[in-house]
Amino acid sequence: MNAKKEIAAMEDIRLLVDTFYGKVRIDPLLGGIFNGVIKDRWPQHLEKMYSFWQTVLLGVHTYYGSPFPPHAQLPVEQKHFDAWLKLWHETVDEHFTGKKAAEAKWRGDKMAVMFLSKIGYYRNNPAKPLL
């Protein structure tokens, strides 16, 4: 039996992130894209994602990066974000329940919409020099 619990501590964030990216890495649609960029830097990527979700969900401010730039040039569209969100929701629900679990899913949804819209914008409006 695997009782669901609240996301309350760093060990919960690690479980969430490790389980999620474990699925992402072998996903037929997403795996190649992630592995192609990250290559042998998975430990660093996971550390960054622990700190991102720790900041968002636990209010412990350890992430000072800019989430969007690494996504700007990725060959992704709606179906990739759908696949990302499906795995994210599934992973959160597998292990957790409660307010922070709901917030994790909500934040994933919002960021996916925002990333997709920015990616579309930059594709249609390539940056032009002013002079």
Ligand code: HEM
């Ligand atoms: C199709 C969907 C997505 C793909 C393929 C994708 C892929 C990637 C890749 C390749 C990196 C860079 C890793 C590196 O070079 O170290 C990255 C970083 C990151 N991703 Fe995503 N991602 C996706 C969706 C999302 C969503 C929805 C979120 C929102 C929670 C997210 C949050 C982040 C964050 C916070 C970083 C670290 C940014 C930094 O460098 O500070 N990603 N992602």
